[in-house]
Amino acid sequence: MAHTPQVKIPATYLRGGTSKGVFFRLQDLPERCQVPGPARDKLFMRVIGSPDPYSAHIDGMGSATSSTSKCVILSKSSQPDHDVDYLYGQIAIDKAFVDWSGNCGNLSTGAGAFAIHAGLVDPARIPDNGTCMVRIWQANIGKTIIAHVPVTNGQVQETGDFELDGVTFPAAEIVLEFLDPSDDGEEGSALFPTGNLIDELEVPGIGVLKATMIAAGIPTVFVNAEEIGYTGAELREAINTDPEALARFEAIRVAGALRMGLIKSAEEAATRQHTPKIAFVAPAKDYHTASGKEVKAGEIDLLVRALSMGKLHHAMMGTCAVAIGTAAAIPGTLVNLAAGGGEREAVRFGHPSGTLRVGAEARRVNGDWSVTKAVMSRSARILMEGWVRVPGDAF
The missing domain is CATH 3.10.310.10 (Diaminopimelate Epimerase; Chain A, domain 1)
Structure with missing residues (x-):
C-alpha cells in the first residue's frame, strides 16, 4: 500500500x-x-x-x-x-x-x-x-x-x-491604528448600511428588536441585552452551553446580515460565518470576570458581549472592539446610549475577561457619519x- x-x-x-x-x-x-x-x-x-x-x-x-x-x-x-x-x-x-x-x-x-x-x-x-x-x-x-x-x-x-x-x-x-475603518467596499458604502443609527429588526422566531448595525472594523449587529433576556454580564458558559440561545443569536445574526445587504438569502449565512458579528450591550454594572476578578461599574462605561463563529467570545474580538468604539462615539446608537449618551472620543467596556479601552474619531460629513480612525492597544x-x-x- x-x-x-x-x-x-x-x-x-x-x-x-x-x-x-x-x-x-x-x-x-x-x-x-x-x-x-x-x-x-x-x-x-x-x-x-x-x-x-x-x-x-x-x-x-x-x-x-x-x-x-x-x-x-x-x-x-x-x-x-x-x-x-x-x-x-x-x-x-x-x-x-x-x-x-x-x-x-x-x-x-x-x-x-x-x-x-x-x-x-x-x-x-x-x-x-x-x-x-x-x-x-x-x-x-x-x-x-x-x-x-x-x-x-x-x-x-x-x-x-x-x-x-x-x-x-x-x-x-503594540498600539494599533485602524484608518478609515468603515466599510466602503462592494457590500456597502456607508458606516450604517441601513442609513439608520437604530433599526427595528424583524427576527423570525423572536420578533422585533432594536438594533444598531454598523460596518466599522467588522460588520456588527448590536442589540440591547435586556431586550433578549440578558444582563450583559454573562460569561461564556451561560451562552455556549445553551443550544437554544445560540440558535436565537444566529437568527439575529442572519436577520442583520440580510438587512445590511451582506447576504441575499438566509441560506448564504452558512458560508459567511465570520461576518457579521452579533453583540449585546448593557449599561455599566458590577460583575465578575471569567477569572473571578471583580470589575466595578465605575471602572467602565458599558458592558458588551460578542459572539464569534456561533459562540460567545472569551474576551473581545479586536475588529468588534473597533465597531464598539466607533458606535460609542456617535450619539444615538445603542452602544452610545448604553454608555450614557453624548459625544465621546473613547470608551472603556467590560467583556467576559475584563475591560478594554478603544478610541475612535467620528464626524459628520454632508449629513452622514464617518470615522477616520480607531485606536487600541494589544500585544x-x-x-x-x-x-x-x-x-x-x-x-
Whole structure:
C-alpha cells in the first residue's frame, strides 16, 4: 500500500491580542497555495485540524475555538506606502470552510510584529531602539492598519509589563491604528448600511428588536441585552452551553446580515460565518470576570458581549472592539446610549475577561457619519517557529 509522505512548510505560531494563529510568508507556501483557491483552503484546514466532528482539533494546530482557528499570510506589500499585505483566514471548526470575508483585529497586532520578524519590512525603517511604524494593507477588506511595534536592539520587543485582559501574562504594548475603518467596499458604502443609527429588526422566531448595525472594523449587529433576556454580564458558559440561545443569536445574526445587504438569502449565512458579528450591550454594572476578578461599574462605561463563529467570545474580538468604539462615539446608537449618551472620543467596556479601552474619531460629513480612525492597544508574542507538517495529499 502506497503512503503519501508529509510535507513541511515554514510557519510561525503566534499570539496576537487574545487570539492565536499560524502565520506564513506567502513565498513559503506550496506554489499552488500561493494563490486563492481550493488548494489554499484545504491546506489551512489541514494545518488547523478541520473539519473536526469531535470539535477538538487534536490532529492540528487549532484549539477548537474561533480565537485559535486562524491562519495568516503576509507578503511584501503590493500597495504604495505600505510595508506588508496581510491576508486572514478564519477556519471553521466542524465544517470544511475557510471564511475570507473579514479581518481579525487581534491578529493584526501579530501581523505588525511578524512583518518585522519575517524580514518583510525595509531594514532602513527599523530603528535600533524605539518604535517601528509598520504600515499594513489588510487585503481581506482593503484597509490600512498602522502597528506601532516596540523595537530593542533592532529586534521586536515581545516582553514587557503591558497587561491585556484575556491574556494570562504581560507583554510589550503594540498600539494599533485602524484608518478609515468603515466599510466602503462592494457590500456597502456607508458606516450604517441601513442609513439608520437604530433599526427595528424583524427576527423570525423572536420578533422585533432594536438594533444598531454598523460596518466599522467588522460588520456588527448590536442589540440591547435586556431586550433578549440578558444582563450583559454573562460569561461564556451561560451562552455556549445553551443550544437554544445560540440558535436565537444566529437568527439575529442572519436577520442583520440580510438587512445590511451582506447576504441575499438566509441560506448564504452558512458560508459567511465570520461576518457579521452579533453583540449585546448593557449599561455599566458590577460583575465578575471569567477569572473571578471583580470589575466595578465605575471602572467602565458599558458592558458588551460578542459572539464569534456561533459562540460567545472569551474576551473581545479586536475588529468588534473597533465597531464598539466607533458606535460609542456617535450619539444615538445603542452602544452610545448604553454608555450614557453624548459625544465621546473613547470608551472603556467590560467583556467576559475584563475591560478594554478603544478610541475612535467620528464626524459628520454632508449629513452622514464617518470615522477616520480607531485606536487600541494589544500585544503579540511568538509561541513557536519552524515548520508545520501536513500530509502531501491533503491539498
